Amino acid sequence: xxxxxxxxxxxxxxxxxxxxxxxxxxxxxxxxxxxxxxxxxxxxxxxxxxxxxxxxxxxxxxxxxxxxxxxxxxxxxxxxxxxxxxxx
Numbered sequence: 001x002x003x004x005x006x007x008x009x010x011x012x013x014x015x016x017x018x019x020x021x022x023x024x025x026x027x028x029x030x031x032x033x034x035x036x037x038x039x040x041x042x043x044x045x046x047x048x049x050x051x052x053x054x055x056x057x058x059x060x061x062x063x064x065x066x067x068x069x070x071x072x073x074x075x076x077x078x079x080x081x082x083x084x085x086x087x088x
Contacts, residue, residue: 002073004033006040007082016040026057027069029079044081054084 001020010016016037023029034041046052050067057064058080059073073079 001075002029002077002079004029004079004081006080009083010040010043010081014039014043016043024072025069026059026064026066026071026073026079029073029077030069030081055081056084057081 001022003018003020005018006016019033019036021029021032021036023032030044034044044052044055051057051069057069059071060078064071
């Protein structure tokens with residue numbers, strides 16, 4: 001099962017403990033996580049269900065380029081969700 005983790009920045013806004021979930025794609029893993037932790041969904045996805053502008057996802061240490069979240073993941077993948085930093 002894949003492990004989904006969130007940065008401490010997101011954890012300061014909503015409880016989002018690490019969890020192991022089943023999913024063949026990033027979307028499926030996140031949907032499984034949100035099924036157990038529905039309050040987290042709005043911090044990661046917008047009203048249309050797409051990844052929020054300032055959120056990025058890493059899978060096994062590699063930044064995902066596919067913002068559609070359709071990238072396949074391995075059974076024991078590590079999915080890490082973080083807020084992108086901006087400013088100067």
